[in-house]
Amino acid sequence: MKIALSGIGSRHPAAKPDSVPAIRNVSVAIKEGEQIAVIGASGSGKTTLLHVIACALKPSAGHLNLGERDPWSLSTRELQALRGRLFLAPQTPPLPPRQRVVTAVLAGRLPQKSFIASVKSLFYPSDIPGAEMALARFDIAEKLFDRVDRLSGGERQRVGLARALASNASLFLVDEPLSALDPTRSKQAISSLTEAARERGATLVCTLHQVETALTSFPRIIGMKDGAVAFDLPATQVTREMLHALYANKLDELNAPMPMSDELAQPAAPAVMHCR
Amino acid sequence: MTSKTPSAANETYRLPKRLFDARCKACWFVFGLLCLTVASFATLDLQLGKIFSADSAARMGKFLLELTSPTADPAFLRKLWVATFETFAMSLVGTAIAATLGLLLALPASKTHDADPARGRGVTRLLLNALRSIPELMWAALLLISAGLGPFAGTLALGLHTAGVLGRLFAEAIENAPQNAAFALRARGVSEGRVFLYATLPQVLPQLMSYTLYRWENNIRAAAVLGVVGGGGLGQMLSFHMGLFQMPETSSILIAMMLLVALVDVASYGARRVMQR
Amino acid sequence: MTPTSMTNSPGGGMTLATRRDPAWMGRVFWFLAAIVIAWPMLVATEFKPWVLFEPSSLKPTLKFLGDFVPPKLEPGFLTMVAKETWRTVAIATAGIAIAFLIAVPLAIISIRVLSVSALTGRMNLLPASVRYAARTIAILLRSVPELIWALVFVRVVGLGPTAGVLAIALTYGGMLGKVYAEILESGEPHATTSLLRNGSGRLQAFFYGLLPQNSAELTSYTVYRWECAIRSSAVLGFVGAGGLGQQMDTSMKMFAGAEVATMLLVFIALVWIADYASAWLRKALA
Numbered sequence: 039m040k041i042a043l044s045g046i047g048s049r050h051p052a053a054k055p056d057s058v059p060a061i062r063n064v065s066v067a068i069k070e071g072e073q074i075a076v077i078g079a080s081g082s083g084k085t086t087l088l089h090v091i092a093c094a095l096k097p098s099a100g101h102l103n104l105g106e107r108d109p110w111s112l113s114t115r116e117l118q119a120l121r122g123r124l125f126l127a128p129q130t131p132p133l134p135p136r137q138r139v140v141t142a143v144l145a146g147r148l149p150q151k152s153f154i155a156s157v158k159s160l161f162y163p164s165d166i167p168g169a170e171m172a173l174a175r176f177d178i179a180e181k182l183f184d185r186v187d188r189l190s191g192g193e194r195q196r197v198g199l200a201r202a203l204a205s206n207a208s209l210f211l212v213d214e215p216l217s218a219l220d221p222t223r224s225k226q227a228i229s230s231l232t233e234a235a236r237e238r239g240a241t242l243v244c245t246l247h248q249v250e251t252a253l254t255s256f257p258r259i260i261g262m263k264d265g266a267v268a269f270d271l272p273a274t275q276v277t278r279e280m281l282h283a284l285y286a287n288k289l290d291e292l293n294a295p296m297p298m299s300d301e302l303a304q305p306a307a308p309a310v311m312h313c314r
Numbered sequence: 315m316t317s318k319t320p321s322a323a324n325e326t327y328r329l330p331k332r333l334f335d336a337r338c339k340a341c342w343f344v345f346g347l348l349c350l351t352v353a354s355f356a357t358l359d360l361q362l363g364k365i366f367s368a369d370s371a372a373r374m375g376k377f378l379l380e381l382t383s384p385t386a387d388p389a390f391l392r393k394l395w396v397a398t399f400e401t402f403a404m405s406l407v408g409t410a411i412a413a414t415l416g417l418l419l420a421l422p423a424s425k426t427h428d429a430d431p432a433r434g435r436g437v438t439r440l441l442l443n444a445l446r447s448i449p450e451l452m453w454a455a456l457l458l459i460s461a462g463l464g465p466f467a468g469t470l471a472l473g474l475h476t477a478g479v480l481g482r483l484f485a486e487a488i489e490n491a492p493q494n495a496a497f498a499l500r501a502r503g504v505s506e507g508r509v510f511l512y513a514t515l516p517q518v519l520p521q522l523m524s525y526t527l528y529r530w531e532n533n534i535r536a537a538a539v540l541g542v543v544g545g546g547g548l549g550q551m552l553s554f555h556m557g558l559f560q561m562p563e564t565s566s567i568l569i570a571m572m573l574l575v576a577l578v579d580v581a582s583y584g585a586r587r588v589m590q591r
Numbered sequence: 592m593t594p595t596s597m598t599n600s601p602g603g604g605m606t607l608a609t610r611r612d613p614a615w616m617g618r619v620f621w622f623l624a625a626i627v628i629a630w631p632m633l634v635a636t637e638f639k640p641w642v643l644f645e646p647s648s649l650k651p652t653l654k655f656l657g658d659f660v661p662p663k664l665e666p667g668f669l670t671m672v673a674k675e676t677w678r679t680v681a682i683a684t685a686g687i688a689i690a691f692l693i694a695v696p697l698a699i700i701s702i703r704v705l706s707v708s709a710l711t712g713r714m715n716l717l718p719a720s721v722r723y724a725a726r727t728i729a730i731l732l733r734s735v736p737e738l739i740w741a742l743v744f745v746r747v748v749g750l751g752p753t754a755g756v757l758a759i760a761l762t763y764g765g766m767l768g769k770v771y772a773e774i775l776e777s778g779e780p781h782a783t784t785s786l787l788r789n790g791s792g793r794l795q796a797f798f799y800g801l802l803p804q805n806s807a808e809l810t811s812y813t814v815y816r817w818e819c820a821i822r823s824s825a826v827l828g829f830v831g832a833g834g835l836g837q838q839m840d841t842s843m844k845m846f847a848g849a850e851v852a853t854m855l856l857v858f859i860a861l862v863w864i865a866d867y868a869s870a871w872l873r874k875a876l877a
Contacts, residue, residue, distance in 0.1 A: 051428060089501075092501050093501075094497075094500075094501040117503070118503035118505075119503065120503070121501060121502050121503030122502055122503045122504075124501075124502065125502065126498065126501045126502070127498070128494055128497070128498055130494055132494040132495040132496075132497065132498035132499075132513070133495060134495050134512075134513055134516035134517045135516075135517065136516050136517070136519065136520065137512075137516040138614075140612070141512070145499065145512045145513075148499060148502070148504045148508055148512060149502050149503050149504055153505070153507060153508060156508045156511065156512070157511065160511060160512075161618065162612060162615060163612055166610060166611070166612065170610070182610065183610075183612065183613055183614065205502075207502075343868075343872050343875070347814075350680075350684050351684050351685070351688045353681070354680070354681035354682075354684040354685040354688070355681075355685050355688070357677070357678075357681055358678070358681050358682065358685055358752050358753075358756065359751075359752070360685065360752065360753050360756060361748060361751075361753050362753065364748060364753070365747070365748055365753065365757065370747060370748065373747055374747050377743065377746070377747060399635055400635050400636065403631070403632040403633075403635035403636045404635075404636050406632050407629075407632050407633060407636045407638060408636075410629075443859075443863070444859060447822075447858070447859045447862040447863065447866075448855065448858070448859065449822050449823075449825065449826050451738070451826045451829055452825070452826065452829075452836075452839070452855075452858075455829060455839070455840065455843055456843070456851075458843075459648075459651055459652055459655050459843075459846075460643050460648050460649070460651070460652035461642060461643060461648070462642065462648065464637055465635065465636045465637050466636060466637045466638060466639060466642065468636075469636045469638065535736055538736065539736050539738040539739065542738060542742070542829070542830060543829055543840075546636075546637075549738075552739070552742070553742065553830075556742055556743075556746070559746075568735070568739070572734055572735075575734065
């Protein structure tokens with residue numbers, strides 16, 4: 039899917055209208071099937087950029103085109119269909135703790151399924167081989183029928199990536215896919231991801247903290263700083279000085295990526311009192 | 315007032331906080347509560363003296379003594395067993411109805427995400443509150459007209475009141491559920507119903523089950539007494555035999571009630587333990 | 592979409608040992624078990640929803656419900672309802688007051704933290720058995736529903752609010768006693784035990800150590816119980832303990848829908864007011 043952003047600005051939905059936007063004046067054109075890494079210090083607007091492209095956040099300025107169409111001028115129905123062709127993978131894998139891995143992976147196919155088929159798949163998983171194949175790409179096929187809360191943080195992250203592969207999306211927007219993985223696993227995961235995207239001709243936009251991985255695995259790099267594009271270059275042309283400028287004041291992040299917490303989100307139980 | 319000469323025995327800031335402060339809301343409330351209590355005793359015309367009189371103490375003692383001599387007549391025990399099972403079934407079916415109805419009402423009563431218009435929220439919450447504020451026994455008395463005497467009225471009564479209680483708790487659980495799983499599906503244009511089934515429900519299900527089990531423990535106690543107004547089960551037997559002053563039978567019924575309540579408590583505790591795994 | 596068609600190997604180049612869902616048989620088993628269990632339950636409760644829609648029961652229901660609008664608003668009737676509502680509140684309040692008097696000694700006696708002999712090893716036999724007895728009394732009082740106490744007292748002291756007050760007092764006395772003891776024991780016992788170690792009496796240790804630590808929680812639980820007692824006292828009216836419940840029972844027996852509607856509305860309003868008041872106070876205390 040082709041993407042074109044021109045002069046995009048956006049702020050968090052909870053932010054006041056006169057606050058500083060999270061991203062501003064971002065203009066990027068991405069060709070179909072291209073693979074791009076977005077790098078930058080934390081708070082530089084990488085995640086917001088992904089959310090804007092995923093149509094999860096309406097830009098407050100500028101123009102967004104996905105596959106030659108402006109998503110925000112479409113009817114609700116067309117917009118939902120378009121969203122079904124995108125895949126946004128948040129940094130914390132969005133997996134309910136007590137769901138089984140197979141169900142969580144197959145949830146990536148929900149946009150293309152009817153309501154009845156979705157309900158049926160809850161009772162008997164509709165495509166076990168498909169889910170298993172997606173998991174095998176990240177080397178965790180044996181966890182197919184385990185519960186998500188029995189997995190480690192790294193395993194959960196790989197399940198989240200497997201869900202992306204199991205979906206039929208033509209644009210992958212992946213936020214920090216390696217934050218809970220060790221270096222070996224990281225290398226394997228990112229090569230599985232890029233390979234799978236290449237096979238199906240899907241566009242891949244990936245934010246990364248691991249600058250080295252980004253430079254070696256992606257042909258094109260976008261550097262973000264303070265909500266704006268600092269550079270947009272082929273990986274071979276990114277120099278050490280550019281990186282230092284990008285991570286100015288936050289050099290520790292350049293060398294050591296932020297660790298991710300291993301905690302699963304648990305709902306807070308409201309206090310209950312009963313009369314007996 | 316605020317002169318700095320240290321003439322007072324205690325400097326003002328060293329005095330303990332006054333017990334009653336006119337601006338302290340809780341103090342006024344407690345004061346109101348005290349007035350309420352005094353007024354209650356004053357207006358109620360309680361014959362507490364009567365209860366502590368020798369005559370009534372003797373009657374009470376005789377009564378309690380008779381209550382500790384249960385009957386073990388086989389024919390009666392068979393009837394008692396049927397009524398006990400009926401009570402148990404009422405509590406179970408009533409809770410099941412309540413959980414289903416509560417969940418159905420909790421969906422429109424909860425605002426699941428920021429952009430959710432939740433149009434039916436106010437009306438559904440009003441309905442839930444109304445269901446909740448009328449006790450089971452009142453529901454049973456009301457339902458006698460349409461469901462007739464017997465366990466069905468009692469079961470429905472339990473179901474309706476508990477649906478109100480559970481519906482509100484369920485709605486709160488759904489609103490407080492972590493958003494990231496639902497957000498990921500919503501961002502892909504998945505419809506709300508399926509977002510609930512695939513993201514929200516698996517997260518809140520343990521909580522919903524534990525609320526339901528708590529209410530089941532509650533409902534077994536309610537089911538035991540619903541029969542007093544004609545809702546079937548042990549309560550109906552109790553009010554019948556007590557009305558005829560048949561104390562041994564009454565005593566057996568009370569024992570059956572306590573055993574049943576204890577049994578359900580144990581079962582519910584066990585079920586909650588299993589679910590935590 | 593049968594399970595067996597799932598076991599084919601995937602069409603792609605990979606050869607994976609594909610599996611059936613291991614949870615499937617379990618799910619089928621529990622589904623069937625649920626039906627087998629539910630069936631006798633539905634039979635025992637005479638669960639026949641269609642009965643509600645038979646003309647013989649639908650007609651009186653509709654007539655009764657039709658009577659609800661408009662609710663009866665005659666001044667004389669309203670005064671009576673107001674009086675009975677106050678009675679309901681008064682029964683609950685008086686009941687809770689007596690329950691409080693029962694609960695406090697029960698709780699203080701049954702708290703282990705206040706044991707002097709337990710400071711140096713095991714508790715002595717006599718205090719241990721006294722504590723155990725206090726606990727048992729609280730549990731016994733609580734395990735009998737207030738409605739049954741009311742049935743008993745109606746027979747001993749006759750119809751009227753006295754039976755209601757006593758019923759609430761006994762059941763709630765047991766509940767409050769048990770929960771008070773639980774609250775007081777749940778906190779950090781350090782302050783209390785050090786007072787006892789320094790030679791203060793049990794009551795002194797209670798008032799200076801335990802009570803200040805837990806007073807907010809104790810108050811909020813008591814107020815919450817008061818709210819519960821209001822519902823109870825309305826229900827107790829149905830067995831002749833006076834108040835709104837008794838009037839409602841009479842009106843229902845006469846199929847006076849308009850009167851029932853008024854009283855239901857008043858009762859709902861009363862419960863909401865109690866609910867808000869107690870929620871507000873709990874928030875103010877927190």
